[in-house]
Amino acid sequence: MAIYIDEIDIGELSNNNPFVSSTWAIIKSKNNWSHRAFIINIDDKRYEMLILFRVIRKGFSFAYAPFSPHPLDSSPLSLAVDNLEYISNKVNKKLPSSVFTIRYDIPFSYKDVDKVSSISKAFKINKNSVQPNETIFIDLDRGIDLIRKDYRSRAKRHLKKNSQNVSISIWNDDNQEKEIWYNIYRETGIRDGFAIRSLDYINQILASPNSTLILAKIDNKIVGGNIILFGFDVSVYLIGGSIKDCGFSVSYSIQDYSIKLSCDKKCKYYDLFGVGGKNSEHLKTLNLFKSSFGGTQINRISSFDYVIKPFKYSIYRVAEKLRYLFYRG
Numbered sequence: 001m002a003i004y005i006d007e008i009d010i011g012e013l014s015n016n017n018p019f020v021s022s023t024w025a026i027i028k029s030k031n032n033w034s035h036r037a038f039i040i041n042i043d044d045k046r047y048e049m050l051i052l053f054r055v056i057r058k059g060f061s062f063a064y065a066p067f068s069p070h071p072l073d074s075s076p077l078s079l080a081v082d083n084l085e086y087i088s089n090k091v092n093k094k095l096p097s098s099v100f101t102i103r104y105d106i107p108f109s110y111k112d113v114d115k116v117s118s119i120s121k122a123f124k125i126n127k128n129s130v131q132p133n134e135t136i137f138i139d140l141d142r143g144i145d146l147i148r149k150d151y152r153s154r155a156k157r158h159l160k161k162n163s164q165n166v167s168i169s170i171w172n173d174d175n176q177e178k179e180i181w182y183n184i185y186r187e188t189g190i191r192d193g194f195a196i197r198s199l200d201y202i203n204q205i206l207a208s209p210n211s212t213l214i215l216a217k218i219d220n221k222i223v224g225g226n227i228i229l230f231g232f233d234v235s236v237y238l239i240g241g242s243i244k245d246c247g248f249s250v251s252y253s254i255q256d257y258s259i260k261l262s263c264d265k266k267c268k269y270y271d272l273f274g275v276g277g278k279n280s281e282h283l284k285t286l287n288l289f290k291s292s293f294g295g296t297q298i299n300r301i302s303s304f305d306y307v308i309k310p311f312k313y314s315i316y317r318v319a320e321k322l323r324y325l326f327y328r329g
Contacts, residue, residue, distance in 0.1 A: 001042065001043060001083075002041075002042070002043055003040070003041070003042050003083060003086060003087070003090075004040070004041040005038055005039070005040050005041075005087065005090050005091060006038065006039050006041075007036060007037065007038055007094055008037050008038060008039050008048075009037065010022040010025045010026075010035060010037045010050070012037065012039075013025075013037050013048055013050060014048060014070075014072060014232065015210065015231050015232055016070065016072070016231050016232050016233040016234065017067055017070050017107065017231050017233065017234050018210060018229040018230060018231040018234065018235075018236055019050075019066040019067045019131075019229075019236075020048060020049070020050045020066065020067055020068055020070045021050070021210070021231060023208045023210045023211075023229075024050065024066070025037070025050060025052070026208070027204050027205055027208065028052050030204050031201065031204075032054050032055075033052040033053065033054045034052070034053055034054060035050060035051065035052050035053070036050075036051045036053075036091075036094055036095065037049065037050050037051075038051070038091060038094075040069055040080065040087055042075075042079055042080065042083060045071075045073075045075035045076065045079055045080075046071075046072040046073055046075055047068075047069035047070060047071055047072060047075060047080045048068070048069065048070050048072060049065055049068040049069045049070070049087075049091065050065065050066065050068055051063055051064070051065045051068070051091065051095065051102065052064045052065075052066065053095060053096065053099055055098065056316070059098050059312075060098060060100060060312055060315075060316065061095075061096050061098040061099045061100065062099070062100070062101065062103070062316070063095055063099045063101065063102040063103065064102070064103045064104075064105075064130070065102060065103070065104045065105070066105055066130075066131065067105055067106070067107040067108075067131065068104065068105075068106070068107070069081075069084070069087065069106075069107075070107050071107070076114050077106065077107060077109050077114050077116055078114055078115075078116050081106060081116045081119060082120075084104070084119065084120065084123070084306075085120050085122045085123070085306070088102055088306040092306075092308055099308060100307075100308050100309040100312035100313050100316065101305045101306060101307050101308055101309075101313050101316070102305070102306040102308070103126075103130065103303055103304070103305050103306075104123075104303065104304055104305075104306070105129065105130055105131040105300075105303050106300055106301070107300070108135060108137065108271070108298050108299075108300050109298070109300065110137060110269060110298070116300065116301060117301065118301070119301065119304055122306065123304040123305060123306055123307075124304060124305045124307060125301065125302055125303075125304045126302050126303045126304060126305065127302070128302070128303070128324065129302040129303040130303045131274075131303070132273060132274030132275070133299055133300060133301070133302055134274070134275050134276070134297060134298070134299040134300075135271055135272060135273055135274055135275060135297070135298060135299075136271075136272040136275055136290050136291060136293070136295045136296065136297050136298075137234075137269045137270065137271050137272070137295055137296060137298060138259060138269065138270040138272070138293060138294060138295035138296075139268070139269060139295075139296070140259070140262055140263050140267055140268055140269060140270055141268060143263060144259065144260045144263045147259060147263070147294065148256070150294035150295075151256075151292065151293055151294055152291070152292040152293075152294065154288065154289075154292040155252055155256070155292035155293055158248075158249045158252040158253075159252050159253060159256055161248060161249075162248050162249070162250060162252060162253045165218055165247075165248060166216055166217070166218055166223075166248055166250050166253045167216070167217045167218075167220075168214060168215070168216055168217075168253050168254060168257040169214075169215055169217070170212055170213070170214055170215070170261075171206075171212070171213035171214070171215055171225070177215065177222060178202075178206070178213070179199075180222045181213065181215060181222055181224075181225040181241075182199050182202060184222065184223070184224060184225070184241045184242065184243055185202075185225070185239065185240065185241035186241070187241065187243075188240075188241030188242060188244075189241065191244065192286075197239065202227070202239075205227060205229070205238070206227070208229075210229060210230045210231070211227060211228065211229050211230070211238075212227070212228045212230070212261070213225055213226070213227050214226050214227075214228065214254055214257055214258055214261070215254075216242065216250040216251075216253055216254050218246060218247075218248065218250070223242060223243045223246045223248075223250050224240070224241060224242025224243060224246075224250040224251060224254055225240060225241070225242075225254065226238075226239070226240035226251075226254045226255070226258055227239050227240065228258050228261070228262070230262070230265055230267065231267070232267070233267065233268045233269065234267060234268065234269045234270075234271050235258075235261075235262040235265065235267040235269070235270050235271065236271045236273050237255070237258060237270070237271065237272050237273050238273065240254065242254070251289065252289075252292070255272075255293060256293075258270070259293065270295075272290045272293070272295065275287045275290050275291070275297060
């Protein structure tokens, strides 16, 4: 089996998946992450990889590959994962010598025949994952009318109730409107217990032409909004928030608009980006909301690490576990 790995400029990434794109590399670079991009050829199959890395402290650099290796031209994900130890060893030579591990989140596989359920023993599987282990995706090739027919009664009921009172529009670069929405997003994070991104980070995302902020208004007052990140194949519901006691569940209207916009942009899939699994009773309301738009729930294995320098890695893992316990209990 012939495997060839070539380093490329981030501008050569396909942007099929927005997390494996120059857009994401640039966003993360403003948060102290450096990057490398690669094309991997395995016989006649092709994959791309974005690796982000940053210095934790002198002599310690952590590398991370979000949703990589990403298949191109319908290449099977399993083939790349089966050869990931070899790929990691070669790619590591292109990274700074201070990198002690490469952490992977492999892509979601949208094809049931290509699920990856195991990896080489050369990798250390993490209990907790950087990116969601389970998500719901909607096949957009059917068109918005057929997609809406598959909405569950919960979504249809809220959309009908909202139809005469909730207006949806794309943010028009008005800073005051953005700040109003950001405060709603912060309040939603506090209420629902998710990590809140800084306004500066939000600004970096919205500076990209591949992102869109969708706003919901009642009587011309902003009551909610979502940020959608667009790739050629996949659009992703990245973050959002809404006022709980405004009389309407406006998140349903925002998601419906987001799905339609993704269809209009000719994306293949809409990713609702994260639902809870079997042991996630605390996410029951979120799961009910996201599953009400139909689609298919899919899963993947947790984040895993290719260990380059075992001693430094062991120190990092102890610090990481302590940090996790501190922030999440």
